[in-house]
Amino acid sequence: xxxxxxxxxxxxxxxxxxxxxxxxxxxxxxxxxxxxxxxxxxxxxxxxxxxxxxxxxxxxxxxxxxxxxxxxxxxxxxxxxxxxxxxxxxxxxxxxxxxxxxxxxxxxxxxxxxxxxxxxx
Amino acid sequence: xxxxxxxxxxxxxxxxxxxxxxxxxxxxxxxxxxxxxxxxxxxxxxxxxxxxxxxxxxxxxxxxxxxxxxxxxxxxxxxxxxxxxxxxxxxxxxxxxxxxxxxxxxxxxxxxxxxxxxxxxxxxxxxxxxxxxxxxxxxxxxxxxxxxxxxxxxxxxxxxxxxxxxxxxxx
Amino acid sequence: xxxxxxxxxxxxxxxxxxxxxxxxxxxxxxxxxxxxxxxxxxxxxxxxxxxxxxxxxxxxxxxxxxxxxxxxxxxxxxxxxxxxxxxxxxxxxxxxxxxxxxxxxxxxxxxxxxxxxxxxxxxxxxxxxxxxxxxxxxxxxxxxxxxxxxxxxxxxxxxxxxxxxxxxxxxxxxxxxxxxxxxxxxxxxxxxxxxxxxxxxxxxxxxxxxxxxxxxxxxxxxxxxxxxxxxxxxxxxxxxxxxxxxxxxxxxxxxxxxxxxxxxxxxxxxxxxxxxxxxxxxxxxxxxxxxxxxxxxxxxxxxxxxxxxxxxxxxxxxxxxxxxxxxxxxxxxxxxxxxxxxxxxxxxx
Numbered sequence: 001x002x003x004x005x006x007x008x009x010x011x012x013x014x015x016x017x018x019x020x021x022x023x024x025x026x027x028x029x030x031x032x033x034x035x036x037x038x039x040x041x042x043x044x045x046x047x048x049x050x051x052x053x054x055x056x057x058x059x060x061x062x063x064x065x066x067x068x069x070x071x072x073x074x075x076x077x078x079x080x081x082x083x084x085x086x087x088x089x090x091x092x093x094x095x096x097x098x099x100x101x102x103x104x105x106x107x108x109x110x111x112x113x114x115x116x117x118x119x120x121x
Numbered sequence: 122x123x124x125x126x127x128x129x130x131x132x133x134x135x136x137x138x139x140x141x142x143x144x145x146x147x148x149x150x151x152x153x154x155x156x157x158x159x160x161x162x163x164x165x166x167x168x169x170x171x172x173x174x175x176x177x178x179x180x181x182x183x184x185x186x187x188x189x190x191x192x193x194x195x196x197x198x199x200x201x202x203x204x205x206x207x208x209x210x211x212x213x214x215x216x217x218x219x220x221x222x223x224x225x226x227x228x229x230x231x232x233x234x235x236x237x238x239x240x241x242x243x244x245x246x247x248x249x250x251x252x253x254x255x256x257x258x259x260x261x262x263x264x265x266x267x268x269x270x271x272x273x274x275x276x277x278x279x280x281x282x283x284x285x286x287x288x289x290x291x292x
Numbered sequence: 293x294x295x296x297x298x299x300x301x302x303x304x305x306x307x308x309x310x311x312x313x314x315x316x317x318x319x320x321x322x323x324x325x326x327x328x329x330x331x332x333x334x335x336x337x338x339x340x341x342x343x344x345x346x347x348x349x350x351x352x353x354x355x356x357x358x359x360x361x362x363x364x365x366x367x368x369x370x371x372x373x374x375x376x377x378x379x380x381x382x383x384x385x386x387x388x389x390x391x392x393x394x395x396x397x398x399x400x401x402x403x404x405x406x407x408x409x410x411x412x413x414x415x416x417x418x419x420x421x422x423x424x425x426x427x428x429x430x431x432x433x434x435x436x437x438x439x440x441x442x443x444x445x446x447x448x449x450x451x452x453x454x455x456x457x458x459x460x461x462x463x464x465x466x467x468x469x470x471x472x473x474x475x476x477x478x479x480x481x482x483x484x485x486x487x488x489x490x491x492x493x494x495x496x497x498x499x500x501x502x503x504x505x506x507x508x509x510x511x512x513x514x515x516x517x518x519x520x521x522x523x524x525x526x527x528x529x530x531x532x533x534x535x536x537x538x539x540x541x542x543x544x545x546x547x548x549x550x551x552x553x554x555x556x557x558x559x560x561x562x563x564x565x566x567x568x569x570x571x572x573x574x575x576x577x578x579x580x581x582x583x584x585x586x587x588x589x590x591x592x593x594x595x596x597x598x599x600x601x602x603x604x605x606x607x608x609x610x611x612x613x614x615x616x617x618x619x620x621x622x623x624x625x626x627x628x629x630x631x632x633x634x635x636x637x638x639x640x641x
Binding site: 006007008010011013014015017018019021022023025026028029030032033034035036037039041042043044045060063066067069070073074076077080081084085086087088089091092094095098099102103105106109113119 | 632
């Protein structure tokens with residue numbers, strides 16, 4: 001087994017450990033705490049005003065557009081990272097290739113900017 | 122040990138995927154899909170594709186599923202829980218699923234794609250970078266154009282409310 | 293040590309597993325201790341800045357306060373509101389707490405001590421692993437907001453999620469210039485690269501973008517809009533109480549510590565001791581000095597985080613989005629091109 005696989009095995013175990021560590025306080029509290037539910041305690045918190053309806057409703061859609069833009073640039077990052085790592089092994093030509101890639105995306109960004117898309121309304 | 126882990130992750134991936142398509146609540150289905158992506162990343166690790174495994178989690182579990190979850194939560198999810206698909210939709214889904222399965226079976230029978238030699242450390246980040254700069258230069262540059270096209274799509278979507286008084290109230 | 297036990301440890305697999313288990317246990321215990329005392333430090337420093345005393349009654353200088361707090365939170369009544377989606381409501385705090393524990397795995401907190409590498413798992417994808425896991429932190433927040441089925445938490449959760457993803461992009465892009473210089477994602481290589489000069493002097497702009505994004509990613513002031521008290525009450529965790537609330541709270545501090553550790557590792561030389569040739573002191577002392585250097589830098593950054601929080605006012609939401617998308621993102625992209633150009637010219641010469 002290579003050192004890499006060994007590392008991932010440890011990380012896999014750590015995932016289980018992290019889940020246990022993160023949920024133990026909840027379980028511990030579940031055993032220790034008192035429990036006396038009442039209608040007022042279980043009501044929605046809204047600064048004393050009685051709540052109307054639930055909040056699972058259609059909501060401001062602009063958040064979704066930011067999520068779209070995020071996916072695009074996240075993908076870009078994932079392309080750039082291996083290129084950045086390999087650049088000094090490939091040389092000057094690689095710089096040109098990378099610049100073209102970043103340039104095309106910068107173009108998209110400038111366009112988004114000029115259309116006023118990145119403005120929160 | 123590797124074989125055992127491979128079988129474990131394959132089983133978990135398939136089970137997760139099956140649960141995704143059988144859940145009624147879209148939030149549960151989305152979160153199960155995140156879990157499934159994790160198991161797939163485990164399969165990538167077993168195939169020595171270290172970079173792909175991390176990219177899988179970052180892009181699919183960390184970005185695309187967040188987008189899905191946003192859409193599910195910003196729309197009214199209760200509606201979706203109650204919706205039943207008609208017979209036409211069922212037949213259509215079966216047809217598409219069957220076609221996909223046939224395509225997949227063809228690839229597996231072909232045998233060229235999956236009999237890749239198990240390279241010793243070819244999945245490292247630097248190796249992926251060298252491949253992007255040499256063998257896959259054109260796809261790499263085309264990917265940037267594809268991302269640009271997606272950007273245009275975002276612009277078109279955002280530009281929909283034209284007059285300022287049409288804009289949704291800010292939150 | 294009994295012979296059976298030492299024979300068992302002589303097996304290579306068992307020895308490696310034992311080493312990993314010890315490291316994991318130490319790192320998690322140290323992190324949880326640091327989280328508890330960072331909370332106390334925050335309260336004391338904030339009191340200092342505001343010319344108050346802060347909690348100083350439980351133990352000397354209030355040093356037992358975190359223990360008292362944790363017992364208090366354990367014994368609070370469990371209020372499970374009637375209107376929530378129970379499954380995700382209870383699971384969300386765990387999902388929020390797990391990522392900072394996982395990201396610590398790849399951060400080297402020292403060079404070597406008695407022949408052991410002082411890192412849990414030095415993965416080839418290093419920083420990318422941290423970004424992948426940290427990007428999952430958004431689920432805890434968004435699920436908490438949604439599962440609460442209440443208006444303030446939902447709005448807070450959405451805001452918080454949009455903020456987190458907006459600043460993840462400049463954060464990821466800013467470190468690309470670091471990778472250009474180092475030529476590796478492995479954090480041990482990043483630290484080794486900084487043996488002479490720290491990366492903050494070679495990539496100052498990347499550091500600045502990373503620092504601002506780190507503040508936004510950890511929801512610290514001036515970026516703490518998710519819990520802007522005047523508008524959103526408590527933000528995404530308004531409907532949470534007792535230990536469930538405590539986990540969100542602790543996760544925030546754990547995130548802050550991880551972010552500080554990452555900044556130290558990427559830009560401030562990690563465990564490198566400046567100006568001193570530690571190798572001259574022999575391996576054991578050199579290793580210990582490295583660990584000490586790492587923790588001194590880490591503590592300095594934590595204090596800096598706290599100091600900033602109690603000094604700056606909060607951004608408005610449109611300002612926050614503008615800073616992320618219209619300032620930091622283009623800057624990070626240009627920084628990559630400039631760094632790549634400098635590197636390419638150097639390669640040619």
